[in-house]
Amino acid sequence: MASNATIFKATIQIADIDRHYYEDHALTLARHPSExxxxxxxxxxxxVLHAHEALSFGRGLSAEEEPALWHKDLTGAIERWIEVxxxxxKAIRRxxxxxxxGSFNTSRDSGADKCGEK
Numbered sequence: 001m002a003s004n005a006t007i008f009k010a011t012i013q014i015a016d017i018d019r020h021y022y023e024d025h026a027l028t029l030a031r032h033p034s035e036x037x038x039x040x041x042x043x044x045x046x047x048v049l050h051a052h053e054a055l056s057f058g059r060g061l062s063a064e065e066e067p068a069l070w071h072k073d074l075t076g077a078i079e080r081w082i083e084v085x086x087x088x089x090k091a092i093r094r095x096x097x098x099x100x101x102g103s104f105n106t107s108r109d110s111g112a113d114k115c116g117e118k
Contacts, residue, residue, distance in 0.1 A: 010044060014051045021051060029057065042084045043068050043079035050082055 008029045027047065028064055031040045047055060054073070056065035069082040069114050 005032055007031075008040070010042075012048060012051075014048060016051065022053065023053065027049070027057075040083055044083055046082050050080065052080075054079070055082075 008031060010025075010027045010029065012025045012027060013023075014025065025047075027044070029044060031037070043057065047057070048068065050071070052071050055069055055071045057069055058106045068084045070078055071080040071082075073079050075092060
């Protein structure tokens, strides 16, 4: 966590009938000073959407080589790489390289709605 990050705690109860996943999670989120509240909430919602007992938050905006969230198996291999916000091509390629699955979650102000426009 960044030294001057703001720390938030969240308790989440997930009951996902489609995936047969039922767990409670006590989460700690660190919001980097340059991160908006909206982006932090998108990270939290991405956790809920992709919930798994091995899913964890990356180091955030201060570490470009890590995703917002990732799920690693017991050997340390990356099972799922999850990014939030608008991503550049380099980040998309990085997410698709060492992992079995990559996911991208955007917020309303990320520019994703203008993806096809010039």
